[in-house]
Amino acid sequence: MSDRYDFKTIEAKWQKKWDEQDMYAVRDFGNRPKYYCLEMFPYPSGKLHMGHVRNYSIGDVIARFKRMNGYDVLHPMGWDAFGLPAENAAIKYGAVHPAQWTMDNINAMREQLKQLGISYDWHREVATCHPGYYKWTQWLFLQLYHRGLAYKKKAGVNWCPSCATVLANEQVKEGTCERCKSLVEKRELEQWFFKITDYADRLLADLKKLEGWPEKVKIMQENWIGRSEGAEITFAVEGHDETITVFTTRPDTVYGVTYMVLAPEHPLVEKLVEGREQALEIKQFADRVRRQSELDRTSAEAEKIGLFTGAFCINPLNGERVPILVANYVLMEYGTGAVMGVPAHDQRDFEFARKYNLPIRVVIQPAGEELHPDTMAEAYTGDGVMVNSGPFNGTPSREGIKAVTRYLEEKGLGHGRVNYRLRDWLISRQRYWGAPIPIIYCDKCGVVPVPEDDLPVLLPMDVAFKPTGRSPLEEHPDFVNTTCPSCGGRARRETDTMDTFMCSSWYYYRYTSPRDENNPWDPEKVRRWLPVDQYIGGVEHAILHLLYSRFFTKVLYDMKLVDNEEPFTNLLTQGMVLKDGAKMSKSKGNVVSPEDIVAAYGADTARLFILFASPPERDLEWSDQGVEGCYRFLNRVWRLVAPLAGSLPAVSIQGNGKLVGVNKEMHRITHLTIKKVTEDVGNRFNFNTAISAIMELVNAMYQFREVPETDRQPWVLREAVDALLLLLAPFAPHIAEELWELTGHEGSVHQQPWPSYDPEAIVEDxxxxxxxxxxxxxxxxxxxxxxxxxxxxxxxxxxxxxxxxxxxxxxxxxxxxxxxxxxxxxx
RNA sequence: GCCGAAGUGGCGGAACUGGCAGACGCACACGACUCAAAAUCGUGCGGGUUAUCCCGUGUGGGUUCGACUCCCACCUUCGGCACCA
CATH class of the missing domain: 3.10.20.590 (Ubiquitin-like (UB roll))
Structure with a gap:
C-alpha cells in the first residue's frame, strides 16, 4: 500500500477509525481550557456546495489546531432544517413530504461532511425541525411573549407573492425578496413581531466590544440600526384639538419651517381633510401610495408628489401659520410619520419647495457667505449662525440644536429624542414547514399563550400541499380547532409559523445540551462553553442572522438564562467561491461539485486547495489546475515520506550544538517552518501562506535527501518528517494520519501536541x-x-x-x- | 448619492512593524528519463532582443535616506445602504 498515494483507501480507513474511536467527541467539563469553534450550520438543500466546503474546511483547521494546542474544542454541526425549499418541493412534486425530503437531505449531507473528514462531535448534532428542538424554539417565543417582547400588530408589511408569505425588513433587498428576487408588495396584515427596537441602543453600543469582528460587518450593523439624535416637536393644528408631532435632527432650523408634510398613511390625514374639497383627491392619493411596492415607493428617482390638505398648523416657536401637505416621500414607519419642511436647509425639502412654489426661508447663515432664497441652487446643510430666529439670532447652529431643544422642553412643546431606523422583527410566516407559533385565540379570553407543559405544539404530518398561497395549517381542522387553556372553551390555534431565523438565533446554545428534554440547555454547560470563541460563515448574514442572534443573546442575558452578553467573540467572514470570475450558480453553468472533486482527488486535496488558493476573507477563484497542483503536492509528500517508513531512527530529539552545513540548514528550516505555520494559523488565519511554508519545507527535504547518506544526520530527517506531518495534520488530516502511522508512531497524529520551535535552531551565523x-x-x-x-x-x-x-x-x-x-x- | 473593501507577472496570490517586489502554486518553455507517451526529476520564466544598466505594484502628486506599504486627489471593480427627516 505504501508505494503510491491511495487516497480512497486511506481516507475511508481513517474516517472509519476516527468514528469507531469517537475521536472528536468532547468532554463537557475537562480540565483543559475550552474553545468553541463554530461554523454556520447549513440549510439541508441536498448537497454540499463549494461554499460549504470552504466554510467547514476553515473551521476544521482551526478546531484541529486548537485541539493540538491543548484545548477542549467544542466543534459541532447541525441543520437549519425548516424552510421554504422543502415545502416548495412537496408542492411541486407532490410525492415527498417536507419532513422526509429534509431528512433525506440531512443524511446525504452528513455523509458528505464525513467524507471531507471534518472533525465534528456528531453526538451533538441538532436539526431545528425536530420536535425536541423546536419545542424550545416555541418555549423561547413564550419567554419573549411574557416579557412583552413578542406582540401582534396590524401593519403595512412586506409580502412576497412568489413565496406566499410576509418577510422581515432584513429579508427585502432593493424592494425585492432576497430569496426569490420577486418584487415585494405592501399588505396590511396583523402579524407577530419581536421588539428588537427595544434593544437598538445596546445592539449598537456593544458593537464596540466586538474587537474580534470585521470592521465591515460592524459598520453594516451600525448603519442598519441607524441611530440619529434630534428632537420631537409638537405643532398645534388650527381649528382642531389635534396636534402633529415631528422628529427632526435639526431643531435649530424650526424658524425656517414653511410647510408641514404628513405620510399618506398618517392617521390624522382623514380627519384633517374631512368635509373639505380636497378630501376625495387626498384619499385616492393615499390609497395609491399605499398599494405601491416598496421599490416604487422608495426609489430615489421616484417623483416627489405632494398635495395640500387645506389645513394649517402653528409653528410653536414663532406662531406662524404653516400649510399641511401630504406627500409620498414621507414614510409612516420612521419617526412620527410627519416631517417639518425646511427647504433652505434640507435638500429634499428644497427640491419639493421649488416644485410646488413653497416659500424658502434662510435661518442658518454660513460664515463668509450670504445665502438668499432666490439665488440658492441647493439647500445649505452645513454649520452657520442662526438668523430670522427670534431670541436665538446669533447662536451658532451646533449650539442652537441644544438651545432650541432645551427651550422646547421648558415650554413643554417638545423634547430631545433618539430615533433608530431599525424596525421590529416580523416573525410570522404563512407557511407550513416551520415551528408553529404557540398561541391560541379564544373568543372569551383573547390571545392565550400555549402553556409550557403543552409544548411542543406539534406540526401535523398529514397535510395537503397545494399551491393555494394559504398555509396548509389553516386547512387542517384538527390542528386549528383546540380548547382554550384558560377557560376550556372552543378556541383556534395560530396557524402562522415562525421565521426560520428564529430557529437559528439560538442553536449555538443547544449544542451544549442537544438532548436535554427538560431544559433548552444546562446552564452549567452554557457557562462552560459560551460565548463562541470563533464563528465562521458567509458575509451575507452580516445583518440578518448575526443581528438576530445578538438580540436573542441579550434577551437571554436579561432573563439570566446565560452569562454572556454577546454570542460570538470572534467572527470570520469567508469570501465567496467563484468560477470564471462569477459566483457558482446553476443558471451560469459554472458549478463545480465537491463530490466530483473528492471522488477524483480525495478530501485532503479538496481541502488543501480551497485553503491554499486565497486567504479566507477574500473571494476564491476556482481553478481545476490549482486542484491538480495540490494533488501533486500530496503525492510529493507521500513519495518523500512513505519510502522512509522503516529507516528512520526512533527518536528525533538530539543535541543540536554540533550541527553544521546541510544538517544545520535542514534543522533550521524545520524550525523556521514550525514558527511560520504556527503564527500564520494561530494569529492570522492565513492558511494559504502556512501551506506555502509547508511546501517549502517539503522542497527543502527533497534537497536534503539528495545529500549522500554519510553526510546526513538521520535524526534531522526524522525531525523534519515528524514536523511535516504534525503541521500538515489540520489541513490534510487523512494523509497525515496514515503517514504518521507508517513512520512508526503510536497514537493519532491529531492527538499530538502542536510542535514548538527552538529559537536557537533558527539563528543563522x-x-x-x-x-x-x-x-x-x-x-x-x-x-x-x-x-x-x-x-x-x-x-x-x-x-x-x-x-x-x-x-x-x-x-x-x-x-x-x-x-x-x-x-x-x-x- | 452615501458608507466600506480591493486594484501587484499570462493566472491564483506573497511581501506581517516603511527596508532585496513577485515567496508558494498554476500555466508556459527547455532539458533528463523513456522505443514513445504519461508520470517524475532538473533548469528558466515581470518588461526593455544584450546587462554589474534602466523601467515596473490602477493614475497623478507628496512625505522619506528608502514607499506595494504613510498622506492628498482621481480612475476602475466589487459589496452594503438608498427619500430615514
Missing amino acids: EITIVVQINGKVRDRMLVPADIKPQEMVDLVMQQERVRELIGGKKVIKTIPVPGKLVNVVVK
Whole structure:
C-alpha cells in the first residue's frame, strides 16, 4: 500500500477509525481550557456546495489546531432544517413530504461532511425541525411573549407573492425578496413581531466590544440600526384639538419651517381633510401610495408628489401659520410619520419647495457667505449662525440644536429624542414547514399563550400541499380547532409559523445540551462553553442572522438564562467561491461539485486547495489546475515520506550544538517552518501562506535527501518528517494520519501536541545584507549575524564595488538597518 | 448619492512593524528519463532582443535616506445602504 498515494483507501480507513474511536467527541467539563469553534450550520438543500466546503474546511483547521494546542474544542454541526425549499418541493412534486425530503437531505449531507473528514462531535448534532428542538424554539417565543417582547400588530408589511408569505425588513433587498428576487408588495396584515427596537441602543453600543469582528460587518450593523439624535416637536393644528408631532435632527432650523408634510398613511390625514374639497383627491392619493411596492415607493428617482390638505398648523416657536401637505416621500414607519419642511436647509425639502412654489426661508447663515432664497441652487446643510430666529439670532447652529431643544422642553412643546431606523422583527410566516407559533385565540379570553407543559405544539404530518398561497395549517381542522387553556372553551390555534431565523438565533446554545428534554440547555454547560470563541460563515448574514442572534443573546442575558452578553467573540467572514470570475450558480453553468472533486482527488486535496488558493476573507477563484497542483503536492509528500517508513531512527530529539552545513540548514528550516505555520494559523488565519511554508519545507527535504547518506544526520530527517506531518495534520488530516502511522508512531497524529520551535535552531551565523546607494539596491554581502550597525557601515564602505559606485560623489550619510541593509546617501 | 473593501507577472496570490517586489502554486518553455507517451526529476520564466544598466505594484502628486506599504486627489471593480427627516 505504501508505494503510491491511495487516497480512497486511506481516507475511508481513517474516517472509519476516527468514528469507531469517537475521536472528536468532547468532554463537557475537562480540565483543559475550552474553545468553541463554530461554523454556520447549513440549510439541508441536498448537497454540499463549494461554499460549504470552504466554510467547514476553515473551521476544521482551526478546531484541529486548537485541539493540538491543548484545548477542549467544542466543534459541532447541525441543520437549519425548516424552510421554504422543502415545502416548495412537496408542492411541486407532490410525492415527498417536507419532513422526509429534509431528512433525506440531512443524511446525504452528513455523509458528505464525513467524507471531507471534518472533525465534528456528531453526538451533538441538532436539526431545528425536530420536535425536541423546536419545542424550545416555541418555549423561547413564550419567554419573549411574557416579557412583552413578542406582540401582534396590524401593519403595512412586506409580502412576497412568489413565496406566499410576509418577510422581515432584513429579508427585502432593493424592494425585492432576497430569496426569490420577486418584487415585494405592501399588505396590511396583523402579524407577530419581536421588539428588537427595544434593544437598538445596546445592539449598537456593544458593537464596540466586538474587537474580534470585521470592521465591515460592524459598520453594516451600525448603519442598519441607524441611530440619529434630534428632537420631537409638537405643532398645534388650527381649528382642531389635534396636534402633529415631528422628529427632526435639526431643531435649530424650526424658524425656517414653511410647510408641514404628513405620510399618506398618517392617521390624522382623514380627519384633517374631512368635509373639505380636497378630501376625495387626498384619499385616492393615499390609497395609491399605499398599494405601491416598496421599490416604487422608495426609489430615489421616484417623483416627489405632494398635495395640500387645506389645513394649517402653528409653528410653536414663532406662531406662524404653516400649510399641511401630504406627500409620498414621507414614510409612516420612521419617526412620527410627519416631517417639518425646511427647504433652505434640507435638500429634499428644497427640491419639493421649488416644485410646488413653497416659500424658502434662510435661518442658518454660513460664515463668509450670504445665502438668499432666490439665488440658492441647493439647500445649505452645513454649520452657520442662526438668523430670522427670534431670541436665538446669533447662536451658532451646533449650539442652537441644544438651545432650541432645551427651550422646547421648558415650554413643554417638545423634547430631545433618539430615533433608530431599525424596525421590529416580523416573525410570522404563512407557511407550513416551520415551528408553529404557540398561541391560541379564544373568543372569551383573547390571545392565550400555549402553556409550557403543552409544548411542543406539534406540526401535523398529514397535510395537503397545494399551491393555494394559504398555509396548509389553516386547512387542517384538527390542528386549528383546540380548547382554550384558560377557560376550556372552543378556541383556534395560530396557524402562522415562525421565521426560520428564529430557529437559528439560538442553536449555538443547544449544542451544549442537544438532548436535554427538560431544559433548552444546562446552564452549567452554557457557562462552560459560551460565548463562541470563533464563528465562521458567509458575509451575507452580516445583518440578518448575526443581528438576530445578538438580540436573542441579550434577551437571554436579561432573563439570566446565560452569562454572556454577546454570542460570538470572534467572527470570520469567508469570501465567496467563484468560477470564471462569477459566483457558482446553476443558471451560469459554472458549478463545480465537491463530490466530483473528492471522488477524483480525495478530501485532503479538496481541502488543501480551497485553503491554499486565497486567504479566507477574500473571494476564491476556482481553478481545476490549482486542484491538480495540490494533488501533486500530496503525492510529493507521500513519495518523500512513505519510502522512509522503516529507516528512520526512533527518536528525533538530539543535541543540536554540533550541527553544521546541510544538517544545520535542514534543522533550521524545520524550525523556521514550525514558527511560520504556527503564527500564520494561530494569529492570522492565513492558511494559504502556512501551506506555502509547508511546501517549502517539503522542497527543502527533497534537497536534503539528495545529500549522500554519510553526510546526513538521520535524526534531522526524522525531525523534519515528524514536523511535516504534525503541521500538515489540520489541513490534510487523512494523509497525515496514515503517514504518521507508517513512520512508526503510536497514537493519532491529531492527538499530538502542536510542535514548538527552538529559537536557537533558527539563528543563522551569517546573513545576507543589501547595500543601497541612494535607496537603490546595488550589491549584497554576507556578514556575521551578530554584527553591530557601525561595523556594517564600515564593512560596506570598504567594499571595492561600493567605492566604484560612489565615485567622486560625496557621502552625506549612511543608514544601517540591523539585519537588513545599509543605505549610503551620496550627492 | 452615501458608507466600506480591493486594484501587484499570462493566472491564483506573497511581501506581517516603511527596508532585496513577485515567496508558494498554476500555466508556459527547455532539458533528463523513456522505443514513445504519461508520470517524475532538473533548469528558466515581470518588461526593455544584450546587462554589474534602466523601467515596473490602477493614475497623478507628496512625505522619506528608502514607499506595494504613510498622506492628498482621481480612475476602475466589487459589496452594503438608498427619500430615514
